[in-house]
Amino acid sequence: MKAFFTVLSVLLVGVLASEEYCYDDVVRACKTTNKLSTSPINCTAKYGAIDGVEEYLQKYVNHHFIRSFEYLLMSTHYANYEKNRLGFEKLFRGLSDETWHDAIELIQYITKRGGEMNFQTVSNDIISEEQQDANFELYELQSIAKALDIEKKLAVEAHRIHGEATRKNSKFHDPEISSHLEHEFMPKHRDTIRKLAGYTSDLSTLLNGPDSSLSLYLFDEYLQKQ
C-alpha cells in the first residue's frame, strides 16, 4: 500500500512538473555554474494539438500557392489581345491575389502557434492533377466553372482540417485552430463560392441563345465594375 502511494505521488509530481517545464528549465539554466551550458530551454509557443494539425496546415498553404499561380495563368489568358476580356482578367487576378495573401496569413498563423512552414508537402490528389496536363486557357464559362471547383476544394479542405482539430482526443482537440479557420477562412470561401456559382448561372442562361457574343461582352463589362 505504501509503495502504491509512493508511485502515485511520484506520478503526481511528474504531471505537475510537465506543466511547468519551461520554468524548470529556466531555473536549471540560470543555476548552471558553467556559463556556456546550453541545455535547451523548453519554452516554445506550442500547446494544444498544433503538432497533430501542423502538416495539414502546411499542405493547405502550399495548395494556396499552387492555386494562386493557376489563377494568375487564367487571368493572363484573358488579358491577351485575342481574348481581351478585362473583366475576367480582373476576376481571376483578384482570386490569385486573395489566395496569395491567404497563404501568407496561414504561414503567420502556423508560426503563431509555434509551428513551422514546410514548402515541400502537397496532397496526393493535387500532385496527380499535374499529370493530367492542366489547361488554364479556357472559354469564359469553363474558366468560372473551374474556379468554382477550385474554391470548393479549398473550402472543403478547411472543413477537413477543422474536423481534425475538433476530434475529441487530446492529441487533436484544439478549439483555437478550429475557431481561427471558422472566422478567418470559411466566410471568405462561402462568399467566393456563392459569387462564382451566381456567375455560372448567369452565363449559362446568357449563352443559351443567339446573343452569346454580345452577352459575353456585356458580362465582361459588368465584371470590370465589380
Added chain:
Amino acid sequence: MKTTVVALCVFLSCSIAIGSAVLQCEHKELDIPKEWKDMVDPCVHSMRGQIEEELKAAMQYMAMGAHFSKDTINRPGFAKMFFESASEERQHAIKLISYLLMRGELTSRVSELIKRNLAPKTTSWVTGVEALKDALKLEASVTKKIREVIKVCEDNPTKYNDYHLVDYLTGDFLDEQYHGQRDIAGKVSTLEKLMEKHGALGEFLFDKKLLE
C-alpha cells in the same frame, strides 16, 4: 410505385434541361493582322523564363518570412520585410506578364508559363545577417538574369533589336534592382557593425527598427 414515377420525372426533366442547354461557349477563329506583333522568339522565350525566375525569388523570400516568424527565432521585423519582398517579386512577375501581353504575346502556351517547381531551396538561416546576405545574393542573381534577357532582346541571331523592351528593362527593372540591392547592402553593413560586440542585442534592436 409513386416514388418511382417521381424519380423518373425528376430524371427526365433533368435530362431535358441538360439536353436543351447547348450553350454557345466558344467564339469563332479571329483574323487579326499580325504585322504589329514584332517581338522575336529568342527574346520572348527569355522573357517567359524571367517570369518564373521572379516567382522563384518570391518563394525564396517567402521561406525567409516563414523562418523569421517562428517562435524560436522571433524576429517579426525581418519576417515583415521578407514577406513584403515576396509579394514585390510576385508583382515583378506580373509586370513582365503585362508587358508581354501589351506586345501581343502570351496568346498561346500560357498554361506552361509557371511550373510547379518553385519551392524554395534554403529554409533556415543561423542569423539575420546571413539571411540578408542571401537576399543580396538573390537580388544580384536576378539582376544578372535581367541583364541576360536584355542582351538576348538587343542582339540575337535574328538581328532584331527590341528597343522598347530593352529600354523598359533597363530603365524600370534594373533601376529597381540597383536601388533594392543598395538598400539590402546598407542593412547588412549596419547590422554587422551593430553585432560586432553586441551580437544578440544588435539583432534584437535591428529587428525592432525594421518594424517601424
